[in-house]
Amino acid sequence: MKRDLFPEHILSEVKRGKFSPFYLFYGENEFYKNYVIEEIRKRFIPDEARELDFQIFYADEMANDLSPVIEFVSSFPFMSDKKVAVLRDIDKIRSSALNTIIGYLNDPVEFACIIFTAQKPDFRVNFFKHIKDSKKAIQFKQFNEFETISWIKRKAKEMGIEMKHEACAYLYYIVGNNLYELNSEIQKLFSCYGKDSILGLDEVKFVASPLKDYTIFDLIDTISSKRLADSLRILNTYLEREGKEKVLSILGMLIRQFTLIQKTKAILQMGGDIKRVQKEVQPYLFLAKKLIKQSHFWTEEDIDDVFLRLSEADAYLKMGLSGSLVLEQLIISICS
Template sequence: MNTQKVLQEIRSQKFQPVYLVLGTEDFLQNQVREAFLTSLNVDQDDLNFAQFDLEQDSLDVVLDEAQSTPFFGDYRLIFVEHPFFLTAEKKSNAPEHNLDGLLDYLKNPVDTSILVIFASYEKMDERKKVTKQLKQAATLVEVQPMKEAEVRRYLQQTLDNEGLVMQREAFELFVRLTDVSLSKAMQELDKLRLYAGEEKRISKYAVEELIPKSLEHNVFDLTTYVLQGKTEAALRLYEDLHIQGEETIKINAILISQIRLLLQTAILMKVGYQQGNIVETLKIHPYRVKLAMQQARKFDQKALSLLYDELIENDYLIKSGRMDKEFLFQLFVLKTANQLQAK
């Protein structure tokens, strides 16, 4: 069932006896949790609330709780985490679970108990009987990571609902720095919301100042500067990373992977591959492919190939100790800028 529809029903106190929350999107998972706790007006210490981890707790304890009468209330709420037996995964130190007991309960669940099973997995083992029965008996709530377009819509709707205005360039940067992850974006949005204050306007400057950049983000920018022949900006960013304690070998390795991605993307685009085909072939996030396609269109395939070969050679020279790593990296940036400007 659609997550928003389920949330609306929970908030309207239209409960089902068993829910299966499937997926790895933390933000949506937490929304489901909070909806139950708020709607039933319970907290972690409430006598009508219990939480179990099936990597440590027995399923029999969960079923006993589910079959108990609520204590001065209408419902007993039970959260169940890590139902690993729904997957092909094996847990050596986990308890043996009474799956037959669960199957019997699913046939006739107690209507005063709300059993919410959080399966934080990308997929389950559909061959297992318990998986099939649970999917049939429970209200399935999909909380898988959203696609780029869905994340953008959700963020824009959130901004609109709160009366926040984010500049277009700021929005694009925000999406990139949060890796098109709804959980990351909603977490980081709290800082921007506070910064915007009563003006409710979020600039690109605010995003640059408040949203942290990972090493991968910085090397993406470094790659862009190198390919655009922006020597000063590339060397300044490299020095900043070096001051922050990042090793040249690590920076070079990520730069190699970035150029490799651009080269692979350029080759696949040349033979007619579209974004979806490239994602399937390279097995990487669609947004990374989208950015790579935008960059690859601007550069000659042969030039990318030469850059890649030079970076591989530099990696060998650095690791073998034949040349100073900082000097070699700076030389690479300067040579690349001169080569690109000469074209």
């Protein structure tokens, strides 16, 4: 029985500057699939050539016609020595259509690589059997407990953080083996504690665990004051208590808040005082004082960037991405 390769084997090949003309990445571990794909892309396709020599295709957009993929990899590279194509969800393509590219797999061009991705391919189908027989099928399994904890430690180390084993285990037990969510949590730790930090259980609990009940106004205030760690902690507490459906309310409140901050800053730059802020922006004195204080944390360029990131977050939510993850990344991006 032919055994599939491990992802680590592909990464080792890539580090040595080698790749095969085609691979099948299959299994449930989407995060690790995307990580390996990006490592291949970075190694062989420079950023400036990405638009021309790297392309992602989606099976549900192909209408069972795979000729665009073959045409892309068959043409010479424009700005690099290699070309890389990714065809996602290949197991959604009819077997009759898959048979049309077996000929290419038998005689592929040397300068290109096609990465097919799938969840549960049927290896009785000729196309998948051909790749398996060619020893180019790589299974991406979900990590078990030991693998996940080891991955957390390695990922943190890549970011310049030393996480003690107990801290890694705690993060695993509260998040599970979802690498997307774990990656987000590690990014939060990095944003809060910085490079060269040594993190134990208490430090991880401080960021990852809710401490008290907060209101949406507490959240908006901490974000407006660039208090990153407090903002992330309050966000988790609030969504856990109120439910994920509050995500859009938070986004709407942030748009309103930064509109007020922008107006307040403009008044102050034109020589206005708190009375004018009360008249034109916020009539309540204590809130006007708070807006003036918060406006000092942001430059005009910062505020423009915040509105751009808010627009991006809204688009991600409409695409169906996890609301809590979208907001966490939004807060990290604007408060860091």
